[in-house]
Amino acid sequence: MKDKFSIIIITLLRVVGTINSISLALYTFLTICAIVPFGEDLLEQAYIGVIMLTISALILILNIFLESKLYPKRGWIADSLAATLMIIMLIYFSYFIRPKILEWLMPLGAFLPTPILLSAITSFLLSRKRKNDELVSPTPPAEEST
């Protein structure tokens, strides 16, 4: 029962993370498109950012649907990857790109990848707990009931 509840929270965090990625990608792309006429040659960076954030969102979406099937014990890795992509983009568009198009959002913007990171941590802890549980009782519970 505790695990199920944790999985619901993880899923919720991943959904929020997905929304964050999409929002971030959308904002980045629209902003760069708006300032390009002013002589700012940022379109390539906009495309790269959108692609990376889209990948991040896709990873999270896949993770939501594949959590308990294909990679039940490796979901936290995908979350970490998605979070990493988002963090890189967030840092780059906040501090390295000129003009700094996301600096205004800090420090609130720092919460954008935190749902994904929390999801990854929770997922990691959950996978460790499952592994321990399997080592303590190797007989499947179904056989016990029979």
Added chain:
Amino acid sequence: MKKKITIPIIALLILSIIASVATIPLAKAQETEIKVINPLTSDGNFTFSTATASVGTRFNATVWVYNVTNLYAFQVKLTINDTLLNITNAWLPPSDDPDYVFHGLSTVRPSPTLYDADEDGVYESALVGDSIMGTGSFTGSGLLAIFELEIIYTPETDKETTELNIDNEETFLLDSDMNDIPAIRVNGLYEIEGVPIPMLKVEPSYYRATRVGETFNISIVIENINASHRMIGFQFRLSYNLSFVEVLDIIEGPFLPAFNQTPDPPYTYFMAYDEPDDPYYGTHVVVGDILMPNATGDYPGPFPEGSGVIAIITFNVTGVNPGTFDLHLFDTIIINDENEEIQHGTLDGSFELYALTVTITEQPSEYYGILSVASMKFVVQYPDGTYYTADNLGSITVSIFNGTEIIENITLTAQDFDSVTNEWIVEYQIPWNTPPGGYNFVILKHAVIDSAGNSGPLQDVYSTTFNVVEVIQLSVEIDVGSIYFLGEEAEFLILTCLDGKRFLNDSNVVTATLYKPDGTTETLSVTTVSLGLFKTSYALTATDPAGTYTLLVEISYITPEYEYAGTAIRSFLVSPTLTAWDPMITNINGTVATIETTLHQIQLNLTQINANLTDLIVTGKGEILAEIESAVGTMLASIDSLNINLTDIIVNSAGEVMAKIEYYLGTNGTIEIKLDKIMTDFSLINGTLVEIDTAIGDIVVDLDDIGGTITNINGNVMEIQTAIGELSESIGGAQSAATTTLYVTSALSAITVVLAIIILLLLRKK
């Protein structure tokens, strides 16, 4: 006379025949000869002179054979110089001519042949020959052939000679055995000597008359006559032009009477007639003269020889215009004692009436008042049309004629000549005591003399009459300002009154002359404002000198009875600068600016004062004024009164943003000033376009032109840094929605994370 001459000739012929007969035995001992013989002189010489022969004269040359034996056939070829002579004919002597070698014999008699080898139209050789037919021969001396020659060239003075050549192989003799008979061929010698032909000539060949009434003689001279011509008389006609001269007298010259043929006068019969109206020959004189023969009707001689005057004609100059004509000798005859004409030539003369002509180009006015200046212009020309200028000046005297007598003479100087129009100007200030009446300028005949002594005109030249009238005084007042400025249109009013009432409305009688401080003068144009009131003006330019100007107004209105005259003078100051009077341009209309000063309002022509906008300055009240530099100093102007336009915004090399302003102050100009002096606001209006609002108008420029760069993004607001300041502009549209979304998701993330952590911790405790 002729009988006396023939006796010696006959005697000479007899002696020559005897001599020739006596020499025949001796000749036989000599060789056979073929000779060219002149039938007139019986020798080989053909001597002529141009006194007796001329081109076209023909003569015969015969060819004889001497001391020939057994002559059966012969041929003679004669060759001559075809530049002097032409062989016009050749023939064999008639068969019945006893001198002919084949006289009485039956001969072939072929036709002679003439040759023109060089095809110049002149025969230079001829071939004549004959041969006996059957038996017989000739022994002795006899005539072979006859050639006719024509003189085709005569030298004028020198002697020309050429041989009548038969010494060639085609001249030969044959005996009855057809053997060549040796013979000496002796050529003839042709000579022609050029001797001058008698001439009738006009002396002097050119005569120049300079005055009407001048008389002069023209002599007719005969030259190169010699006694051999046996001249006894002559006749000639001499043409002349009645427009220039008339004949006063014709007298016989001394030459012909000097060769009198009678011991007592009259030695000659002299006739002369003036034919001024001859319808056939035109105006001319005809003169004839002939020596009187002696009592027997003969001319014993001596005959006229050498040169001398044969007639003298006296002319009187009557023409009044310069010109020339020829004294042409024609219908001339010189005869000898046999009434034969003697060939001769003529030489014409010419006459020129040479004088300066005077033409009045500007007549004096019809009326002049006392003390006014009457003037007249005229040109003086030489007969070839060239003008008599100051360089030619000898003396020119113009007289004043009052209808009965000359009252004054005016001598012109070189200063009275206008080199532009080539006119001479004579001015006469009418003395105060001159009685009213009509007067003329007169240039008396020969009153114009040049430096070479030539004079003119040939008759007096009168101007039209000018009338001197009494003067009635007018009062004249001038209204001028006390001070004017360079560039200002200075206006003056003139009031004319007669007996306290305004008088005159014709501005043409008002003369306004402005005297400048530098000594120069300017004649101003005057216009009528109303009766007795006139206006004139002068546009002071930047180059005009500053200082005191004086306006002199003179009025002269002349009627047939009176001259209404008046004079007034006023001075005013022209200041070089307006600076001391705080000038402020209040209005500009075209090139004329209205300027308010502490003195009064003035109007200046901006073009004349080289006005230029130099700066825009901001007053303490925040008002923007234009600073205008000009030749009259610095002026200020409200920018609203100026025609200025903001045309561009540029960033100079120092990085300053400058406003480029075009203006019109008489001429177009541009100025660049710092934009911040006049800028009131600026904003992004469309895309990258920025509208800049200034005190002199708005302008839209591209963000690039003012160095605009985006420095920061704050949500949906971008901050743009430009050379003229910072701009904050909302991006708008979908980006604003994305901004809001991103902000919300960030906040939700924070909340979600907190809640998730709490829930996870609670689950952990359970």
